[in-house]
Amino acid sequence: MRNAIGSARRSFASGRSVNAFNNRLFTVFVWSASAAMVLFILGLLYLILQKGLPSLTWDFIFGLPSEIEEGGGIGPALFNSFYMLLISLFIAVPLGMAAGIYLAEFAPDNKLIGFVRICVEGLASVPSIIFGLFGIALFVEMFQVGLTILGGAVSLAFLNLPVMTRVTEESIRAVPGELKQASFALGATHLQTIRRVLVPTAINGLVTGICLIAGRAFGESAVIILTAGVTTSGEMWDFNLLSPGETLAVHLWYVQSEAIVPDAVEISDKAAAVLVFVILLFNVLFRIPLWIKDRKSR
CATH class of the missing domain: 1.20.5 (Single alpha-helices involved in coiled-coils or other helix-helix interfaces)
Known part of the structure; x- marks a missing residue:
């Protein structure tokens, strides 16, 4: 034993x-x-x-691009990048959050909603050039507006809408059920619970989703080439939605592949640095309110 x-x-x-x-x-x-x-x-x-x-110099950042002579800048392309990014976020973020909240909180658990979720996940993984072709069919062929900032911005919103929807749904579902039940027990309505409990608790995931789609939209080129073109209006601050909308990512591609300026390599190096720096800056700026909130809650 x-x-x-x-x-x-x-x-x-x-x-x-x-x-x-x-x-x-x-x-x-x-x-x-x-x-x-x-x-x-x-x-x-x-x-x-x-x-x-x-x-990098301020003349390069705010200067006009040159087709032949060296020393051109990226001013209009950089402005178009921010301009189209803001328009696309104004469309994609509210619609994506609303759709994600509906799928997480209001949608019935049936085969139809399951099929909708599969479609949203599929659209989130579709190559961006497909959305560019859709933008051509919608804005260039159907509405006959040509290659414009409006077409590029709306196409970017379509590109990022499925991603924002899925991120919002998963973030809302990740909130502990006890918080939701406690809100109902205190007499809050479903809408009040979403506004004051679910969304504030899921804010980290939502901000991460916004950072993802902002970086993707700012660095996107295929959609812009097909819907907004590879040229600018030649003005630094052109707010006309029907102007051509070359962005910084498209300008980088054009300089590397098509441009005949003598300093094309230098321009592409500086443009790539600006592109990466701005995307990193997006992530830091979006995170600052969350860091402040976390420090106050401790």
Whole structure:
């Protein structure tokens, strides 16, 4: 009997040591993979930024592009990028949040809604060029407005709408059910619960979704080429929605592939640095209110 107990103890101890070794091995693997990924991203950012940032000037950022002579800027393209980004966010964020809240809180659990979710997930993974072709069919062929800022901005909104819808739905569903039930117990209506409990609690996920679609819209090129064109009106601050809408990402592609200016490589390096820097700045600016909120709540 004592031998059996001793044997069982030795087997148990041996199993624990093996599990502990496996846990340490897996931890080392995870940390190594994470460190390699972080180093790869930092290295990529360094290669892009160190080529363009040191040589940036205000004349380049706000200057007009040149087709033949060297020394052209990116002013109109950069303005169009921000302009179309804001218009697309004004369309995609409210509609996407409303659709996500409906799917999470009001939609019945049936086959039709399940099919709708599958369609939304499918649209979120569709290549952007498909939305560009849809934009051509809608704005260029049906409405006959040509390649414009309006067509590019609305097409970007269509591109990001499924992503915002899915992020909103998952963020709302991730809120603990106890908070929702407590709000109902205090006499709040469903709408009040959504406004004052669910959305504030899910704000981190919602902001992450907005950051994702903002970065995607700012760096998108295929949709813009097909719906807004590869030229600008030549004015720095052109708010006309029917003007051609070349963005910074499209300008970067055009300089690398089609431009004949002598300093095309330098322009592309500086434009790429501005593009990456602005996307990083988006993420930081969107996160600042969340950091302030977290510090106040502690």
